[in-house]
Amino acid sequence: MEKRLKQSLGIDVSKLKLSLSLGFLTGKLEKEFISHEDVSNDLSGYKTLLKWLKKSVDSSVDFLIVMEATGVYHQGIAHYLHSKGYAVCVMQSGRVKRYAQSLDQRSKTDALDSRMLSMLGLERTIRLWHPPSEELQQLKGLSRERSSLLKDRTTENNRQGAIDSGVHRNPKALKRHKNRLKLLNAQIELIEQEMQELVSKNKELKRKMDFLISIPGISFKSAATVVGETLGFESIVNTKQLASYAGYDIILRESGNFKGKTKISKRGNSHIRAALHMPSMTCVRCNPTLKQFYNRLKPNKAKPLVALIAVQRKLLILMYTLWKNEQVYDAKFETKKQQKHEAPAARDNKLIAQFVS
Structure with missing residues (x-):
């Protein structure tokens, strides 16, 4: 058998099944692949996969398992394989899509996608995935539930307004709408209380959350x-990746004489963008740093909303920086930074003047 340099298992995940492709990088830098019939996306399928890996994988060679993040369907197999000691990588869909577009592959099937993921693991150096804490997963679930209820409440408010404005009013329908609104408000309040209790029970999480809340305009929610x-910014390694994850990355289309509009991609987490909309409007009024930033951008933009989106992006990066550096917000940070750079320049100018004289 020819010497193998690297091994990678690609798993294409769907709700009911897993498509598998095991790839090997040989000493001649050639790729070889073997496949296995699809297994079910449940515990019995996981055990079948584990038996196949023990027979097929060389324990003396680096081995990586690559899969794409698919909502919640990948979580079961990712946690299972990680608990068995395997190196697991969960890739963001945007990065996988860009890699797939670079290949000379026009067809798309589950088997081809699993081979593509295996090839990705053989060719690239990928950051490993680690299961997030249970508190953070619960916090994400609660925030998603709250977001859904807020949308339902807005819908019910609009319906009640339409009924109130109609000529033929139905008192019973109005009563039902009010009861639904009362229930929605009670559930939203209950979820917010659960979020507060969840964070307060974890001292480390509460300590780091306080760094973000120290920003004027940012509420606990x-x-x-x-x-x-x-x-908890677990898979984020830099601000550029964070902006792309939230859909704040800039897209510019130009070709020859054609000059397209510059805009954000919105190909990211819409929940983050929705959560930062109202705080950004507050920040441009009460946050000294972001207020100055907004006032500088606004005259140069055709629409004030464009400058407001830039504030949201800057606000998100600021939150990430405070979280990673474990620092409280300092309104005079930019001024101190500017003075720090100006001091050496002034000292150099003074030395030059003395030398010339």
């Missing part, structure tokens, strides 16, 4: 949503 959706 906004901070909890961002932390929950990013799972």
Whole structure:
């Protein structure tokens, strides 16, 4: 058997089944693949996969398991394989899509997708996945539930307004709408209390959440949503990746004489963008740093909303920075930073003047 340099298992995940492809990188830098029939996406399928891996994988060679994040359907197999000691990587769908587009592959099937993921693991150096804490997963679930109820409440408010404005009013229908609104408000309040209790019970999580809440304009609910959706920024390694994850990355289309509009991609987590909309409007009024930033951008933009979106992006990056550095917000940070750079320049100018004289 030819020497193998690397091994990678690609798993294409769907709700009911897992498509598998095991790839090997040989000493001649050639790729070889073997496949296995699809297994069910449950415990029995996981055990079947485990038996196949023990027979097929060389324990003396680096081995990586690659899968794409697919809502909640990948979580079971990812946690199972990680608990068995395997190196697991859960890729963001955008990165997988860009890699797939670089291949000369026009067809798309589950088997081809699993081979593509295996090939990705053989060719690239990928950051490993680690299960997030139970508190962060619960916080994400609560923030998603709250977001859904807020949308339902808005819908019910609009319906009640339509009934009130109609010529033929139905008192019974109005009563039912009011009861639904009362129930929605009670459930939203209950969820917010659960989020508060969840964070307060974890001292480390509460300590780091306080860093984000120290930003003028950021409430506990906004901070909890961002932390929950990013799972404590666990898989984020830099601000560029964070902006792309939230859909704040900039897209510019130009070709020849054609000049397209510059806009954000919105190909990211919409829950984060929704959570930062109202805080950004508050920040441009009460946050000294972001207020100055907004006033500088606004005259140069055709629509004020464009400058407001730029504030949201900057606000998200600020939250990430405070979380990672474990720092409280300092309104005079930019001023101190500017003075720090100006001091050496002034000293150099003084030395040059003395030398010339």
